[in-house]
Every structure is written in structure tokens, then in C-alpha cells.
Amino acid sequence: xxxxxxxxxxxxTLSGNWGFNTIxxxxxxxxxxYGLRVGKEPSVRYLDAFASSTEECPGSFEEPKAKxxxxxxxxxxxxxxxxxxxSTTVELGGGDLHSGAVITLKPEDKTAESVGRGTWAVTAx
Numbered sequence: 736x737x738x739x740x741x742x743x744x745x746x747x748t749l750s751g752n753w754g755f756n757t758i759x760x761x762x763x764x765x766x767x768x769y770g771l772r773v774g775k776e777p778s779v780r781y782l783d784a785f786a787s788s789t790e791e792c793p794g795s796f797e798e799p800k801a802k803x804x805x806x807x808x809x810x811x812x813x814x815x816x817x818x819x820x821x822s823t824t825v826e827l828g829g830g831d832l833h834s835g836a837v838i839t840l841k842p843e844d845k846t847a848e849s850v851g852r853g854t855w856a857v858t859a860x
Contacts, residue, residue, distance in 0.1 A: 743771040743859040750799045750856040753808070753838075758848045761841075763818075765808075767855050768835035775860045776832040777806040784812025796854055804860035808838055814852040817842050 743749060753765040780792050780801075792807035794800030801807040819841045830837045842849040 741771050743769070743773050743857075745774070745859050746803060748801060748856055748858040750854060752852070752854055754850075754852040756848070756850045759846055760849065761845055762839040763842065763849045763851065765838045765840070765851060765853070766835070767838075769857055772833045773857055773859050774833070775804060777801075777804055777857050777860070779806045779808065779832070779836065779838075781808045781838070782810065784810045784815060786810075792856075794856060799854040799856035801856040801858040803858045806832070806836060806855065806857040808836075808853065808855050810851070810853040814850060817844055817847050817849040818851055819843050 749769050749771065751767060753767050755763045755765050757763045780789065782792055788794060791802045791805045792800065793802065794807065794809065796809045796811045799807060799809050840851060
């Protein structure tokens, strides 16, 4: 008997939601899980609220999309509060990028409530 491998076929896309709500946490994290493994580890791109789509991430918060080989992490600008601009503060918090990702963000005020919501898409290469 063989062990089946549950892997996303090349060119196929998975998408979903992410979110967190914390108070007093230095590095709140958004955790996502793909449901199927992605064979090749994707490159991660973060699109801040109201950012224009890119070649790698041609979608939006409302309709997340990713080019093959990318994980695109979209922010809902109307729901995210107390988070510094992510261009210099987004970090991968470890984990297996073949199965999902942990994205850590930096709050402007660690003692205040931090709320983040958005969507994501990953496309297998």
C-alpha cells in the first residue's frame, strides 16, 4: 500500500482569510494553512492596505490571486489598526511554507489593541 501525497497541482490556486486581535503582544501573528501542500516553497509577498496589485500578486483583498510560485498576503485596510507600515516589519515567523505560513507584524503601541484582517492566495509552481 502506498502513501498518497496531498499536493496542490502546478498552476492551481488556494485562497483564504487570515486575522488576529490582540492586546499587549509585541509581535501579533497571522497564521494560515493551505489545506494541501505546495510542492515548491512559494516566495511571500505582502500587499499593504490600498496597495496596487503587482505582477506576482495581481489580485486584491476582495479577490486574492497569486502568480505561480507565490504566496500573496493581502490586508483589508478598513479593518487593520495599530500596525506599523509593513514594508519593513513583516517577518515570517517560521513554519513549513509548503503547508502554510506564520506572518508576524509589529504594532505601533504594544499596550493597545492590535487588529488585523485580510486574505491570501498561493499558486503552486
